[in-house]
Amino acid sequence: MEDLVERFRQAARAAGATAADDDLDAAGGYLLTRWSEPQRHYHTVAHLTAVLAVVDRHAELAPHPERVRLAAWMHDAVYDPRALGDANERDSAEFAAGLLVTLGVPEEAAAEVARLVGLTAGHATEENDLDGELLCDADLAVLAGDDQAYAAYTAAIRDEYAHVPDDDFRAGRAQVLKALLELPSIYRLAPLREQWEARARANLEREFTSLTD
Incomplete structure (x- = not known):
């Protein structure tokens, strides 16, 4: 957990945060408590870590990887399985903007992180939105898992909606x-489409068939 908190601090600093290190660390720790809430089975610290790993691995593809990292931290900061529509994403985006400004991140950068968070509601991006594309691709990386990983993912989703x-x-x-x-x-x-697209579509189509037959 300490490593994750340090990574949050580094991303916030890279985005222009002016708060003291202790305040940044406290914010990172607070976010981890949110990611550890009992109603979460898939949207957990493990998911956060997996998304960050993809962003780190392909950071050179995005013009502002620090903003993408912060958006990864924030994109499920608010998560209630009983929420309707895209309420979780909207609330997470609003939370992100407020927290980041409090930490001294410039308003423009904080607003951009909030915009990125909002994209995870439908995972639809505009052309040439490389930051948004990296975040959405990282968030959906789980769809391209092997049979065991995909089965674990779908089981965890079902648990969240018990x-x-x-x-x-x-x-x-x-x-x-x-x-x-x-x-x-x-x-x-x-690079991610070439690596993951076929496998993800096969997983989704198989699950879709199992649900609709």
């Missing part, structure tokens, strides 16, 4: 998968 009856969950989950499959490409950045 309050939803099976028929309703299957219908809602099928809608999510359909929207992803209808994207022109699940992954936007060419």
